Amino acid sequence: MGVPPSAEEAIATLVNIAQLDRAEDKIESLPRVIAASIGRDINDIYRGNNKGVLSEVELNDQITLAANVFLWTDGYIQNDLTAVVGKRS
Numbered sequence: 045m046g047v048p049p050s051a052e053e054a055i056a057t058l059v060n061i062a063q064l065d066r067a068e069d070k071i072e073s074l075p076r077v078i079a080a081s082i083g084r085d086i087n088d089i090y091r092g093n094n095k096g097v098l099s100e101v102e103l104n105d106q107i108t109l110a111a112n113v114f115l116w117t118d119g120y121i122q123n124d125l126t127a128v129v130g131k132r133s
Contacts, residue, residue: 055116058115059111059112062074062075062111062115063075074111074114074115075108075111078107084103086107088100089103089104089107
């Protein structure tokens, strides 16, 4: 018998899941939804981050932090995972 995960481990798992697009279900990742909300494409942010563009590195960090905060607060507690990752048409 294993030990159930702690709340922190469970949230870390949800953060990892929320960072993945699920095209087959038409569900976009939480970082993609956050980036779109500020008029940016997450792929462009990732490219700039990987090239070491300071503004993109900082923006990527802010998006990651926002996703974590969202999952640690009402976003996860009051909604199911579909609502967490955001379903957009």
